[in-house]
Amino acid sequence: MTTLLLTKEQVRGLIRMPEVIVAVEEAYRAYSAREVGQPPYMGLHLSQPGAEIDFKACYCARSERVSLKASSGGFRDNPARVGLPNGMGTVLLFDGASGALLCAMEGSLLTGLRTGAAGAVSVKAMAREDARVLAVLGTGHQARMQIRAIREVMKIDRLHVWGRSSAGIAAFKSEIEAAFDLPVIPADSAHEAVAEADIVITTTRASGIVLNAGSLRPGTHVIAIGADQKGKQELAPEIFRHARLIVDSRAQCAEKGEMQHALRAGIISGAHAEIGEVLLGRAKGRQSRDEITIFDSTGMAIQDNTTAAVILRLAQEQGIGTRFDFLAQQA
Numbered sequence: 001m002t003t004l005l006l007t008k009e010q011v012r013g014l015i016r017m018p019e020v021i022v023a024v025e026e027a028y029r030a031y032s033a034r035e036v037g038q039p040p041y042m043g044l045h046l047s048q049p050g051a052e053i054d055f056k057a058c059y060c061a062r063s064e065r066v067s068l069k070a071s072s073g074g075f076r077d078n079p080a081r082v083g084l085p086n087g088m089g090t091v092l093l094f095d096g097a098s099g100a101l102l103c104a105m106e107g108s109l110l111t112g113l114r115t116g117a118a119g120a121v122s123v124k125a126m127a128r129e130d131a132r133v134l135a136v137l138g139t140g141h142q143a144r145m146q147i148r149a150i151r152e153v154m155k156i157d158r159l160h161v162w163g164r165s166s167a168g169i170a171a172f173k174s175e176i177e178a179a180f181d182l183p184v185i186p187a188d189s190a191h192e193a194v195a196e197a198d199i200v201i202t203t204t205r206a207s208g209i210v211l212n213a214g215s216l217r218p219g220t221h222v223i224a225i226g227a228d229q230k231g232k233q234e235l236a237p238e239i240f241r242h243a244r245l246i247v248d249s250r251a252q253c254a255e256k257g258e259m260q261h262a263l264r265a266g267i268i269s270g271a272h273a274e275i276g277e278v279l280l281g282r283a284k285g286r287q288s289r290d291e292i293t294i295f296d297s298t299g300m301a302i303q304d305n306t307t308a309a310v311i312l313r314l315a316q317e318q319g320i321g322t323r324f325d326f327l328a329q330q331a
Contacts, residue, residue: 058300
């Protein structure tokens with residue numbers, strides 16, 4: 001059996017956001033149906049200050065696919081020193097029936113796409129049907145991915161944005177308006193950005209509270225992306241007191257998501273529905289028009305697994321990639 005190698009540009013040419021949204025929906029359903037083996041991820045801190053490599057593994061019984069993703073970050077000197085990005089990713093996809101390595105693909109684009117798609121899935125399941133106004137807190141790569149995904153599932157009339165850097169806000173405004181023909185309105189504060197929003201996306205570095213209780217109007221849907229490790233936080237715990245919380249993984253969000261802080265403050269319990277349960281019809285999403293809903297998204301290896309499986313299928317159908325044989329005998 002040969003293994004397929006896919007570069008970043010090949011991955012970019014194969015996959016489109018609508019297909020990733022479907023793959024992420026499949027991931028959530030499989031996880032909440034208990035068809036997924038997903039151990040805690042392993043993080044290694046390296047000798048260069050701030051540099052680390054994280055490993056996320058997953059087995060999906062439904063598809064008989066095993067994935068392993070390695071994501072590096074914090075290599076600040078890479079561009080100048082060795083001409084590489086300061087963060088990279090690689091995904092290995094195995095056949096669960098034989099253990100054979102099916103594909104090795106560049107993984108940073110996949111990660112960005114499936115994280116953006118998660119927000120879009122939550123909009124379909126939890127936002128008001130007449131939602132039209134978005135607010136984004138944070139102006140980085142993932143903020144752009146969220147907009148790219150959400151516009152696939154709803155009509156956006158305008159977008160309010162806040163960030164800690166005026167230059168970052170200006171660059172974000174210019175890029176989004178040019179790419180999607182959307183009016184982008186800069187705000188001087190997070191409170192101002194969310195004042196008229198139907199959907200709020202938090203995509204900062206999660207180094208402190210950026211959104212306080214009382215800032216959100218009734219009926220708002222919040223997509224919390226930034227908090228994905230112990231200690232990270234974007235939302236004031238008090239926001240959860242009168243909101244409906246849906247998580248991607250109960251166990252993971254209790255430990256690493258926004259949920260951890262509200263639990264510690266005694267505002268909520270750990271018994272909250274997973275979005276996969278909502279998609280399976282086992283739990284309700286939004287229950288009233290005026291209800292504030294929160295999707296706590298920490299990111300799961302099963303999202304990498306199902307998205308990588310789609311990319312592999314498309315590559316095989318289109319004859320894309322380079323094949324090599326690990327097990328070929330030498331003459």
